[in-house]
Amino acid sequence: MSEKIKNIFRKFLIVAFSLVLAGTSSGFSTDTEVKENNTGTDSVVDFEHSLDDYVPAKKRYNFYFTYKIVHPWWDAVALGMEDAQQKYLDKGIVITYEYMAPDAASYEDQTKRLLQAQEGDYDVIGVDVADEDKISPVLDKMVAAGNKVMTFSSSDAAPDCKRIAYVGNTHNYQDGADLTEALCKKLGYKGKVGILVGSYGAPCHEDRAKGAKDTIAKYKNMEIVAVEYDQDSIDMAYELAKQMLNDNPDIAGFVCCNMSNPVGTARAVTELGSKAVIVGMDHDQEALHYLKDGVIYCLGVQDCYSIGFDTLQVAVKIADGNLPGALFPDKTDESTTIIYQEDAAGMLEVLYGDVSQ
Numbered sequence: 001m002s003e004k005i006k007n008i009f010r011k012f013l014i015v016a017f018s019l020v021l022a023g024t025s026s027g028f029s030t031d032t033e034v035k036e037n038n039t040g041t042d043s044v045v046d047f048e049h050s051l052d053d054y055v056p057a058k059k060r061y062n063f064y065f066t067y068k069i070v071h072p073w074w075d076a077v078a079l080g081m082e083d084a085q086q087k088y089l090d091k092g093i094v095i096t097y098e099y100m101a102p103d104a105a106s107y108e109d110q111t112k113r114l115l116q117a118q119e120g121d122y123d124v125i126g127v128d129v130a131d132e133d134k135i136s137p138v139l140d141k142m143v144a145a146g147n148k149v150m151t152f153s154s155s156d157a158a159p160d161c162k163r164i165a166y167v168g169n170t171h172n173y174q175d176g177a178d179l180t181e182a183l184c185k186k187l188g189y190k191g192k193v194g195i196l197v198g199s200y201g202a203p204c205h206e207d208r209a210k211g212a213k214d215t216i217a218k219y220k221n222m223e224i225v226a227v228e229y230d231q232d233s234i235d236m237a238y239e240l241a242k243q244m245l246n247d248n249p250d251i252a253g254f255v256c257c258n259m260s261n262p263v264g265t266a267r268a269v270t271e272l273g274s275k276a277v278i279v280g281m282d283h284d285q286e287a288l289h290y291l292k293d294g295v296i297y298c299l300g301v302q303d304c305y306s307i308g309f310d311t312l313q314v315a316v317k318i319a320d321g322n323l324p325g326a327l328f329p330d331k332t333d334e335s336t337t338i339i340y341q342e343d344a345a346g347m348l349e350v351l352y353g354d355v356s357q
Contacts, residue, residue: 044301044337044347045283049080049309051087054327057320063097064117065311067128067153068202069105069232073259073282073304074128077153080308088316095312098122105199105232107131111138118147123319126311128153128168131201136161148318152311154204154302156331164318167311167332172204175300175336176211176257179279182298182338183253186277190221191252194244196237196265197229198258208257208281225251230261237264245272256280259287262299266290285352292344300336301347307334 065081067074078099085095098117102109110130115138117125125147129135136158142149143162151157156166169175183193195212198205209227216222226244230237237260245251245268253276254269256262262280266287269276278296280287283304290296314328324330339347348354 044339044343045303045350046306047083049083049087049306051084051091051313054313054317056088056093056316059093061093061095061123061316061319062121063095063124063126063312063315063319064120064122065097065099065126065152066110066113066117067099067101068110068130068155068199070101070103071232071259072284074099074101074153076283076304077308077311080305080310081312082308083305084309084312088312093316095316097312105130105202107134107201110135114138114142118142118145124148124150124315126150126152126315129155129157129203130199132156132158132203132206133201139163150311150315150318153304153307155202165314165324165328165330165332167314168307168334169204169302169336170331170333171336172207173211175281176208176255177215178211178338179208179281179298179300180212180215180255183255183277183279184215184219184222186297187222187252189219192223192225192248192250193253193255194226194241194248194251195224195228195255196240196257196261197227198261199232200229205257209255212255212257230258230264232258232260234260234264234267237261238267239264241265241268242272245269245274245276249274251276253277254279258282259284262287262290262296266295270295283347283351285348285354288344288348288351288354291339291341292348294341298338298340300338302336303334310334 088095107130129151139149139157140162149163151163151166153168157163193216195209197209216224225248228240230240241264254265256265259282262278263284263286265278279298281300283301291299310332317327
């Protein structure tokens with residue numbers, strides 16, 4: 001991992017310990033958790049984790065993880081993995097893993113990576129699913145061939161997939177619905193809205209968009225004027241948002257369903273002088289600055305660090321031959337917290353060491 005990310009990791013830990021963040025947690029919850037932030041930034045991301053009391057059966061493990069696209073969101077997940085890896089090492093257990101993704105989201109590329117991984121010497125293969133319909137059958141074949149397969153981060157496989165377990169966001173639909181409800185309330189339940197989804201077929205993006213559409217459909221004076229896919233690209237989101245605004249100068253709001261498109265949309269809104277209200281996902285540094293400046297109204301921040309930490313713990317248990325039950329659930333849920341302008345400065349300091357005014 002780059003020195004920049006390692007420096008951020010050190011900053012994370014320094015700030016976490018000094019603030020005495022949310023307490024020790026194994027993270028194994030099956031409850032759906034989307035919350036409004038009423039307690040400041042300390043509870044948004046939990047940096048303080050301890051390994052649970054499970055005793056691994058081996059002294060060495062080797063894992064393979066692949067995800068949708070090279071992106072800062074998955075760098076944050078990696079930080080939690082590194083923390084768990086070090087804590088296992090402190091106990092004399094060595095964990096090595098591959099953590100790789102393409103530069104552009106592609107189910108074809110992900111399929112190729114998975115098929116190559118099953119030829120390797122990995123105790124567990126983990127994947128953040130790029131396309132539910134395309135990747136789930138691949139996972140079923142891998143499991144049938146004797147591979148131990150799990151899913152993680154933001155996108156699980158299809159409900160009937162044979163993958164062993166999932167660690168991550170189980171409430172993407174609700175995230176989209178809650179963000180959109182905040183937008184609708186801000187707009188007085190009237191106005192035109194554009195939706196930027198993300199990647200075609202990505203379960204997390206599609207589910208959030210569906211939550212947004214269903215919420216807007218409840219209000220007769222609200223209308224969706226455009227739905228576009230930005231492929232997790234800030235530049236593409238910027239161009240698409242500009243096009244939406246040019247086609248609909250009176251657009252009142254945007255729902256952004258991934259970490260990249262709030263940034264691209266905010267750039268477009270700022271450039272064109274629009275008053276459109278933006279709601280979106282996650283913790284991009286530029287997005288947090290737009291939140292602080294009032295260009296973005298609110299962001300749903302996922303606890304990526306906990307996702308990474310818990311993924312490694314579950315992978316160890318799966319490698320030892322365990323199945324969901326007393327040791328870990330079928331789905332380990334991680335939280336999303338909706339933050340607003342007053343939370344932005346604190347989040348910038350906690351996540352990036354950014355104290356600029």
